[in-house]
Amino acid sequence: MTPPAVLASCLWRLLDNPILAKDLRAGFRRRRFYVAHTACVSVVGLAIALAAFIVAEGARESLTPDQVGGVLFWTFAIAQYFVVLLVFPAFACTSISEERVGQSYDLLITTDLRPWEIVVGKFLVALLHSSTFLLATVPLVCIAFLYGGVSPWAIAGAYAALGFVSVAVTVYGIYISAIARSTALAVILAYASVLVLAVASAALVAFCVEEWRDVRRELVEPILAMDLAWKLRGLGVAGWLVGSLFAYFFLLALNRLKPAGANTSTNVRVFFLVFSAVTILGGLGALVWYWPSTPPHGMAADWIARVGITVSAATLLVTSLLCLSGVMAFSTEFEPTSLRVLRARGRWAGPLLPLRVLYPGGASGSVLSLGWSLVLLSTVAWGLVQGLGLREVGVFMGARGWTAIPLSVAAVWTLLLLFSQTAVFMVRLTGSRVVARLLVVALVLLLFFVPLFGFVLGERSGGIAQGYFLCPPLVVADIWALQDVFDPRWHVGAPSLSAMEEAVSAEKLRLGDAWVPALEYRLRVEMAATGAPLAQAGPAAWGVLGLVLAAARLALEAARRLAAPVLAS
Amino acid sequence: MIEVEGLSKRYEGLTAVRDLSFRVEAGDCFGFIGPNGAGKTTTIRILATLLEPTSGQVRVDGHDVLERPEEVRRVMGFMPDYYGVYPGVRVWEYLDFFAASFRVGRSRRRAVVDDVMALTDLAGLADRDVATLSKGMKQRLCLAKTLVNDPRVLILDEPAAGLDPRARIEIRTLIKELRAMGKTILISSHILTELSDICNRVGIIERGELRATGGVEEIRDRVRPRRTVVFRFVRGAPQAEALLRTHPQVDGVSSAGEECLRLTFDGAPEDLHRLIKVVVDAGLPLVGLEPEKYDLEDIFMDVTRGDLA
Ligand SMILES: Nc1ncnc2c1ncn2[C@@H]1O[C@H](COP(=O)(O)OP(=O)(O)OP(=O)(O)O)[C@@H](O)[C@H]1O
Numbered sequence: 001m002t003p004p005a006v007l008a009s010c011l012w013r014l015l016d017n018p019i020l021a022k023d024l025r026a027g028f029r030r031r032r033f034y035v036a037h038t039a040c041v042s043v044v045g046l047a048i049a050l051a052a053f054i055v056a057e058g059a060r061e062s063l064t065p066d067q068v069g070g071v072l073f074w075t076f077a078i079a080q081y082f083v084v085l086l087v088f089p090a091f092a093c094t095s096i097s098e099e100r101v102g103q104s105y106d107l108l109i110t111t112d113l114r115p116w117e118i119v120v121g122k123f124l125v126a127l128l129h130s131s132t133f134l135l136a137t138v139p140l141v142c143i144a145f146l147y148g149g150v151s152p153w154a155i156a157g158a159y160a161a162l163g164f165v166s167v168a169v170t171v172y173g174i175y176i177s178a179i180a181r182s183t184a185l186a187v188i189l190a191y192a193s194v195l196v197l198a199v200a201s202a203a204l205v206a207f208c209v210e211e212w213r214d215v216r217r218e219l220v221e222p223i224l225a226m227d228l229a230w231k232l233r234g235l236g237v238a239g240w241l242v243g244s245l246f247a248y249f250f251l252l253a254l255n256r257l258k259p260a261g262a263n264t265s266t267n268v269r270v271f272f273l274v275f276s277a278v279t280i281l282g283g284l285g286a287l288v289w290y291w292p293s294t295p296p297h298g299m300a301a302d303w304i305a306r307v308g309i310t311v312s313a314a315t316l317l318v319t320s321l322l323c324l325s326g327v328m329a330f331s332t333e334f335e336p337t338s339l340r341v342l343r344a345r346g347r348w349a350g351p352l353l354p355l356r357v358l359y360p361g362g363a364s365g366s367v368l369s370l371g372w373s374l375v376l377l378s379t380v381a382w383g384l385v386q387g388l389g390l391r392e393v394g395v396f397m398g399a400r401g402w403t404a405i406p407l408s409v410a411a412v413w414t415l416l417l418l419f420s421q422t423a424v425f426m427v428r429l430t431g432s433r434v435v436a437r438l439l440v441v442a443l444v445l446l447l448f449f450v451p452l453f454g455f456v457l458g459e460r461s462g463g464i465a466q467g468y469f470l471c472p473p474l475v476v477a478d479i480w481a482l483q484d485v486f487d488p489r490w491h492v493g494a495p496s497l498s499a500m501e502e503a504v505s506a507e508k509l510r511l512g513d514a515w516v517p518a519l520e521y522r523l524r525v526e527m528a529a530t531g532a533p534l535a536q537a538g539p540a541a542w543g544v545l546g547l548v549l550a551a552a553r554l555a556l557e558a559a560r561r562l563a564a565p566v567l568a569s
Numbered sequence: 570m571i572e573v574e575g576l577s578k579r580y581e582g583l584t585a586v587r588d589l590s591f592r593v594e595a596g597d598c599f600g601f602i603g604p605n606g607a608g609k610t611t612t613i614r615i616l617a618t619l620l621e622p623t624s625g626q627v628r629v630d631g632h633d634v635l636e637r638p639e640e641v642r643r644v645m646g647f648m649p650d651y652y653g654v655y656p657g658v659r660v661w662e663y664l665d666f667f668a669a670s671f672r673v674g675r676s677r678r679r680a681v682v683d684d685v686m687a688l689t690d691l692a693g694l695a696d697r698d699v700a701t702l703s704k705g706m707k708q709r710l711c712l713a714k715t716l717v718n719d720p721r722v723l724i725l726d727e728p729a730a731g732l733d734p735r736a737r738i739e740i741r742t743l744i745k746e747l748r749a750m751g752k753t754i755l756i757s758s759h760i761l762t763e764l765s766d767i768c769n770r771v772g773i774i775e776r777g778e779l780r781a782t783g784g785v786e787e788i789r790d791r792v793r794p795r796r797t798v799v800f801r802f803v804r805g806a807p808q809a810e811a812l813l814r815t816h817p818q819v820d821g822v823s824s825a826g827e828e829c830l831r832l833t834f835d836g837a838p839e840d841l842h843r844l845i846k847v848v849v850d851a852g853l854p855l856v857g858l859e860p861e862k863y864d865l866e867d868i869f870m871d872v873t874r875g876d877l878a
């Protein structure tokens with residue numbers, strides 16, 4: 001067969017997955033789906049109406065309509081980011097455990113379907129299923145387009161970022177659903193992990209935004225200034241790391257579905273061998289290859305090293321945290337299967353014992369990697385403090401806005417981490433489903449309201465752009481797509497509008513000729529004339545329309561249910 | 570077709586199956602009988618590649634369940650004792666899903682699904698949501714599902730549990746049909762009367778150990794070499810009793826109701842003929858002769874009491 005034919009047949013086999021048809025049918029017919037869908041659209045509608053109002057209010061004096069459009073678009077994109085965080089784990093983390101709980105797992109697993117087909121099928125179903133929620137809120141996002149100022153690149157960037165987060169959350173959810181024995185545990189674990197990751201990355205981005213100009217000068221601008229070849233190289237390395245993380249969870253899920261008897265976890269071991277070899281050898285090779293030459297575009301060598309170590313340490317931290325949460329919830333699940341098989345057959349497992357420490361997802365291995373990543377991170381953090389002079393900022397000075405303080409975010413993160421771990425342990429201890437449900441509700445509320453609260457407070461005290469760091473991937477997309485939205489006025493971090501005025505004047509002084517007074521004047525006049533009323537009425541109306549539509553749907557559903565017995569009799 | 574050698578399964582602190590060995594030949598219908606908790610489901614789940622044995626060898630159609638589980642799954646149709654269906658899926662969609670999962674081609678699938686629905690009498694229910702089916706319909710649906718890949722071996726764990734008498738007879742008829750189609754069947758049950766007319770061989774398991782295997786007749790002869798017959802007279806039962814008691818081949822005579830006698834004697838049919846002749850020659854009005862009902866249920870009671878051990 002020719003390569004295209006092979007590719008086509010592989011693709012066909014992927015899409016001709018029986019699980020796809022069965023689960024999509026069953027899922028879309030369920031009442032749960034309609035209720036969740038309606039609720040989601042209502043909540044997002046409400047949030048968007050609220051956000052639009054706040055933005056318009058704040059924009060009255062300082063923004064042109066196209067700037068309002070840009071800011072609204074990113075605000076709505078953040079709302080969609082929350083849809084992804086809230087909805088995607090729900091479908092993914094129950095997809096395989098549901099089969100177990102519903103006792104259909106044995107029938108499924110004894111068919112001729114290979115474990116990889118089951119995992120891929122479940123993955124595609126969860127992704128498609130959840131994407132309908134995202135799709136349903138797209139019309140609400142389109143409000144932003146009424147104002148203009150949203151470039152195609154911004155749209156592409158935002159949806160690439162959302163797509164990435166969706167796939168990541170779904171892959172991780174599928175892994176959880178493959179190892180979980182009970183739905184409650186799967187749900188708690190998935191939301192707790194997503195919460196921790198979201199808060200952690202928000203904290204990281206908040207940290208960067210707080211010191212945005214420094215980071216930008218030192219780090220972002222050299223990257224932006226790189227030529228295409230270097231950008232592609234960077235993208236390749238990032239793709240390799242992220243792709244490996246996805247593959248790792250995919251393989252772990254697959255490993256759980258394999259017939260237990262002769263399973264020696266070969267694919268996971270081969271994966272780790274290949275991954276370590278390529279990463280270590282590749283890293284060494286790059287070091288040797290590039291060491292004598294000057295770093296690209298004036299980026300200092302120690303900076304490259306710092307960034308490299310930080311990225312790898314952070315990846316390790318994330319991975320080990322995820323694994324450790326898995327170990328804590330399912331302690332009996334993680335002994336290396338090969339060890340177990342050998343022992344069951346009465347053979348000596350000596351040569352495989354080191355595997356216990358290095359085993360992906362194993363308890364001792366997780367603790368080891370967690371400790372190591374912490375050591376790495378604290379070393380690097382010290383380096384960063386030295387390098388950037390961060391002693392001057394944020395944490396160490398007066399507070400400005402709630403979420404803008406990395407220390408507060410770190411505290412919240414630690415609290416939530418403690419909360420989620422305690423939750424898992426308590427459920428294991430009590431085995432109570434009521435406790436589990438309460439905890440899930442509490443977690444979901446926290447997941448939604450903590451950032452929302454911070455978002456609103458951030459807006460009150462520092463300007464809307466501070467809200468970006470609630471959605472870290474969007475910030476990354478933003479660097480590439482919407483650089484002009486980063487007007488210097490957003491970054492002065494002024495506590496009030498009048499203070500912002502002062503700060504703007506200060507910026508004017510600092511920038512001198514770069515600031516065009518005529519332009520500023522024109523903006524003000526335009527805003528006063530058209531921007532504010534439009535900015536308030538338009539989005540608010542759309543948000544209300546969304547709510548009305550949702551309410552109408554609920555009413556229709558209720559009427560249909562009320563009418564059903566009457567019609568039937 | 571199914572070979573089990575020295576199979577043991579230990580759960581923590583409990584040996585559910587101990588050193589089990591038996592064979593099921595191609596075309597056999599093997600009844601796997603035992604009281605609750607005997608280890609039937611454990612054995613069957615090992616056969617179905619869902620559970621690892623602690624020790625021993627199990628082969629289905631020549632494939633080891635540990636080494637080649639995929640091959641075993643391909644030739645086997647498995648029906649567990651408890652299972653769930655997918656709410657929101659229709660009957661034909663459910664069967665279509667399993668047909669597709671067993672790689673029945675798209676073009677053939679329609680015909681295969683129609684065939685198994687006709688065989689299991691589900692054709693009228695094709696568009697019903699599987700979650701709304703009754704227990705009996707669900708059992709038939711699951712049986713239909715096990716047939717979509719045209720398996721050579723059927724492994725059925727208590728297919729008639731929880732069914733009413735009519736549904737039970739329907740399932741039984743269905744299994745007989747399947748056997749006539751040449752399938753090898755292993756079926757477990759503790760409702761024994763059910764198995765006596767569909768199985769040609771049985772294995773009796775108790776507390777994880779196999780107490781007896783063989784044909785129904787064979788086990789019967791081993792367990793009870795003697796026969797019991799009830800003679801019914803118009804009158805004169807007491808005289809007959811006196812007459813028969815002295816007969817050398819008769820082991821015991823007792824009254825079995827008004828003008829009825831229960832006789833226990835050495836098993837051969839000629840002996841029965843001789844006894845009848847004695848009674849008739851004495852001019853006693855014999856009007857009825859009923860061999861005492863003795864089936865798997867009694868064998869089961871005898872065997873599991875430990876009589877054979
Ligand atoms: N997962 C398990 N863990 C521990 N013990 C188990 C497990 N599954 C079964 N057992 C024990 O193994 C023994 C055999 O159980 P099994 O289910 O095989 O019996 P069975 O013959 O199918 O009974 P029934 O007629 O009630 O279905 C029982 O004592 C049971 O308690």
Ligand SMILES: [Mg+2]
Binds near residue numbers: 610
């Ligand atoms: Mg059983």
